[in-house]
Amino acid sequence: MPTITLQPSGHSYECPTGAPILKTGLDAGLFMPYSCRSGVCNTCRGKVVKGKVDFGPVHPKYLSEEDKAKGYALLCCATPLEDLVIEVTEIDAGDAIRSKYMPARILRAEKVAPDVMLVRVGLPMNEPLVFRAGQYVEFIRKDGSRRSYSIANPPTNNGVRQLELHVRLTPGGQFTDYVFNKMQVRDIHRIEIPLGSFFLREKSDKPIVMLASGTGFAPIKSIIEYSLRKGFTRPITLYWGGRRREDIYMRELAEGWAKTHPHITFIPVLSEPAASDKWTGRTGFVHQAVMQDFPDMSGLEVYACGSPVVIDSARRDFAANCKLPEAAFYADAFLTTADKAA
Ligand code: FES
The missing domain is CATH 3.10.20.30 (Beta-grasp domain)
Structure with a gap:
């Protein structure tokens, strides 16, 4: 072997x-x-x-x-x-947490945009979950297939007993169809958690650019809330891209961070605002907005989360045009069933 x-x-x-x-x-x-x-x-x-x-x-x-x-x-x-x-750059043993399997119960769900459901999930009371802000959970379906969602709430020292997830309705997505049309409070699922290496590297003091597209905001929210709780003051510039105003579904929250914390800047960017959006903010592709503002990224760290096309464009263009070192780009790509099939 x-x-x-x-x-x-x-x-x-x-x-x-x-x-x-x-x-x-x-x-x-x-x-x-x-x-x-x-x-x-x-x-x-x-x-x-x-x-x-x-x-x-x-x-x-x-x-x-x-x-x-x-x-x-x-x-x-x-x-x-x-x-x-x-x-390969392995993860520091001190940052790593071994994943485990456990049951999870649906507690409640609330539509925060026409195609985004905020779902709260309860974990077993005797198993408070320790995770790194930015990691994800996998739901294991009866046929063995898995669906991944980033954890949107921050971790705490003693572990959490609830998860907040932001679920986007995707065409043909069986799990999202379940979430939007069939899910009942108290439904029980089997999950594996925590997963992934997308989390804040706390030993670094480099300024951070965060780039979210759509529900890619979820793990970014976890990281920012965690860093605020810890009192970190590394400069963070958060770009959140969507097509329409409604895609920036927690805009007030992000604006609130920027208003009350001088080290945080928030820049929403719409790619296809409608006249009814009455949008006066930045427009275009979100990763291009970052490049306009940071033509030299050699001293930055980037945390990017969202659709594969946004992540891929950002990784390629930031390195090729803005001198971002390959190792300073941390990403989490959200794959739909269609992405996986392709
Ligand atoms: S984990 Fe291998 S390409 Fe994403």
Whole structure:
């Protein structure tokens, strides 16, 4: 069975031929970075410096032939063909939290926009949940399929007993159809939590740009509320993009942060405002608004969350045009059923 050795840590584990390198590493107890686990967000990217790898079903948009030739691989999709040595930035053991399975009960739901439902979920009273602000939960359906949602409330020292989730109605999405049309208070689900490596790197003191599209605001909300609770004052500039005014569904909350905290700036950006929106704010693509304001991002950290197209454009353009170091871009891409099928 091939052995995978990670550098620079020197951690190693066995991974059967044909098994995903990331999942096998996580199962072996290592803390490797990941988010979508579907070959889209690039969070799990590593560089194979020794050995042959099968790159797996990765779209060329997310891993080019040129990148493959340099040895880059998306470890959620790649499988080993022989022993491998891979360069990857592992997560600090102090930041890592092992996920667990538990039941979760629907407590209440409230529509905060025509296509966004705010859902509150209760966790077992004897299992307060410790997580990092920005992480996500997976709902495991009866057929074994999973649906991921970011946690929108902040963690607390003693753990939380409730989750706040922002669920967007997506065409053809069976789970969102359930949430919008069939969900009942007290419904019980099986969940795995907490997941993902999209969370605030607290050891850094670099100014932060946060970029949210649509319900990508949820984990950003968790991170900002957590950082306010902790008294952090690192400068944060939050850009929240949507098509219409109603897509910025918690605008007052974000404006309130900016009003009461001088280190926070909030900039909503609409791409297709209607006349009825009476919009006088910024317009265009949200990641381009960031580039206009920060032509040099070499000293920043970016936390971006939302649709794959926004995340992908931001990662590419920030690095190519604004000098953002690759390692300073943290992302969480929301994949719909349609994205996964594509
Ligand atoms: S976790 Fe591998 S590309 Fe997102």
